[in-house]
Amino acid sequence: MRQAGIVVVGAGLAGAASAYALARRGAGVTLIDRAEGAGQGASFANAGMLTPSMSDPWNAPGVWRDLLRWLGREDAPMLLRLRALPGLSLWGLQFLANSSRSAFERAIALNVRLGLFSIETMDAWRKEAAFDYDGACAGTMKIYRSEAAWREGVAKAETMAQLGVAFRGLDRDAMLAFEPALAPIADELAGAVHFPNDQSGDANKFAVGLSEASAARGVVCRWGETVRRLRLDGGAVTGVVLASGETIPADAVVLATGAYAPALAAQAGVRLPIRPVKGYSITYPAEGLTLPRLPIVDDVLHAALTPLGSRVRVAGTAEFTGFDDRLQPRRIDNLRGLLRQVLPAQAEELERRGGAAWTGFRPMHARGAPAIGRTARPGLYVNAGHGHLGWTLAAGSGEALARLMLGADDSFDLTPFEPRAA
Numbered sequence: 001m002r003q004a005g006i007v008v009v010g011a012g013l014a015g016a017a018s019a020y021a022l023a024r025r026g027a028g029v030t031l032i033d034r035a036e037g038a039g040q041g042a043s044f045a046n047a048g049m050l051t052p053s054m055s056d057p058w059n060a061p062g063v064w065r066d067l068l069r070w071l072g073r074e075d076a077p078m079l080l081r082l083r084a085l086p087g088l089s090l091w092g093l094q095f096l097a098n099s100s101r102s103a104f105e106r107a108i109a110l111n112v113r114l115g116l117f118s119i120e121t122m123d124a125w126r127k128e129a130a131f132d133y134d135g136a137c138a139g140t141m142k143i144y145r146s147e148a149a150w151r152e153g154v155a156k157a158e159t160m161a162q163l164g165v166a167f168r169g170l171d172r173d174a175m176l177a178f179e180p181a182l183a184p185i186a187d188e189l190a191g192a193v194h195f196p197n198d199q200s201g202d203a204n205k206f207a208v209g210l211s212e213a214s215a216a217r218g219v220v221c222r223w224g225e226t227v228r229r230l231r232l233d234g235g236a237v238t239g240v241v242l243a244s245g246e247t248i249p250a251d252a253v254v255l256a257t258g259a260y261a262p263a264l265a266a267q268a269g270v271r272l273p274i275r276p277v278k279g280y281s282i283t284y285p286a287e288g289l290t291l292p293r294l295p296i297v298d299d300v301l302h303a304a305l306t307p308l309g310s311r312v313r314v315a316g317t318a319e320f321t322g323f324d325d326r327l328q329p330r331r332i333d334n335l336r337g338l339l340r341q342v343l344p345a346q347a348e349e350l351e352r353r354g355g356a357a358w359t360g361f362r363p364m365h366a367r368g369a370p371a372i373g374r375t376a377r378p379g380l381y382v383n384a385g386h387g388h389l390g391w392t393l394a395a396g397s398g399e400a401l402a403r404l405m406l407g408a409d410d411s412f413d414l415t416p417f418e419p420r421a422a
């Protein structure tokens with residue numbers, strides 16, 4: 001695989017990590033994105049957490065009950081819009097079929113394994129390609145409002161611990177000693193769980209930094225170019241054709257186009273059960289304000305408040321609504337509510353300064369774990385479908401894929417992640 005090189009389509013976290021991992025092993029790479037730079041899609045303003053601790057897929061056993069219960073409720077953590085149903089039909093059935101206890105546990109184990117490998121890879125890359133992305137290694141903390149919810153959270157953490165995810169259960173006093181910024185809401189909280197090995201950082205800055213580090217290693221970055229189709233030759237994918245008509249030949253093509261991966265893959269007869277699950281964030285300038293030193297997660301709301309350097313971001317919630325990118329005021333209000341709940345003393349000042357609202361599409365694979373590796377079509381590889389874990393799994397996914405493609409070492413087994421129907 002050495003004459004025409006490798007084309008990576010999509011420069012979000014998955015594509016930028018793939019390009020970097022390939023380039024640092026000496027491969028010739030062209031990285032293409034239709035946006036005017038890296039990290040402009042789902043990777044732009046996510047919740048900023050690297051959380052092997054949250055490896056449980058969202059299609060947990062009983063998810064259908066929650067979806068029915070929450071139908072039409074704008075304050076629901078997970079909202080299914082009925083008009084999106086036709087586009088979800090087969091995928092929706094697969095999403096539900098994968099919510100059996102055994103499929104759920106299998107996906108957790110896969111995500112944890114990849115998540116821990118990813119954290120290890122991040123640690124290595126951070127040293128090697130030093131750039132600022134407001135990164136922090138203080139862990140993440142889940143907070144609970146009732147004793148029963150806290151005990152349940154600790155029990156859940158114990159099952160993750162069996163897979164290698166470290167945690168500490170903190171009662172209210174221990175929680176406050178560890179994170180004094182929560183003092184104003186102490187009376188409302190029963191306890192917390194701290195995951196010390198989780199990390200955080202700005203995903204967009206990371207994707208930009210990594211693509212610049214890749215360019216320094218010879219990767220050709222083509223921004224503002226849409227890949228219109230895959231070039232097929234004798235049954236193999238041999239390059240891509242841009243909207244401009246230009247053909248870029250390749251020995252191999254990596255599809256890292258997030259929620260948009262299924263359409264391009266289908267041109268090569270590869271079916272990827274990936275659909276967009278919309279989420280929101282608001283980022284506030286927070287200079288001079290007291291902030292928590294680590295992300296605070298509200299598990300019930302599927303939402304988090306994350307300090308990012310001199311900013312703070314509230315992000316989360318899930319909406320099944322196709323590629324509708326309108327900012328729904330009610331969904332944004334849910335995040336404002338979380339801000340008021342977690343940082344009541346600072347919320348007013350943050351709102352006065354004004355936050356930047358954003359929405360993005362998590363690329364959700366029906367099986368609850370991403371598709372990474374070789375497809376049945378020679379020359380075509382995939383790195384997509386990371387759902388709510390795309391930041392967590394980015395570095396490990398890129399590194400494992402590069403090892404596979406270049407026949408480097410096979411110490412990380414990608415077999416269970418093979419792109420196939422769910």
Ligand SMILES: Cc1cc2nc3c(=O)[nH]c(=O)nc-3n(C[C@H](O)[C@H](O)[C@H](O)COP(=O)(O)OP(=O)(O)OC[C@H]3O[C@@H](n4cnc5c(N)ncnc54)[C@H](O)[C@@H]3O)c2cc1C
Pocket residue numbers: 009010011012013014015032033034035038039040041042043044045046047048049050051203225226227228256257258259260278279280281315316317359360361362363383384385386387388389390391392393
């Ligand atoms: C609100 C929210 C909060 C989140 N919080 C977290 C979190 O805390 N931790 C976590 O781990 N994950 C989180 N996620 C998930 C994570 O952000 C995503 O899984 C991740 O960004 C997906 O990265 P990607 O590279 O696969 O896709 P993207 O970032 O969407 O990148 C795909 C790229 O492909 C490009 N593209 C598409 N089609 C074409 C084409 N035809 N030609 C050229 N380019 C093309 C797009 O322009 C885009 O840049 C969150 C997501 C959301 C929405």
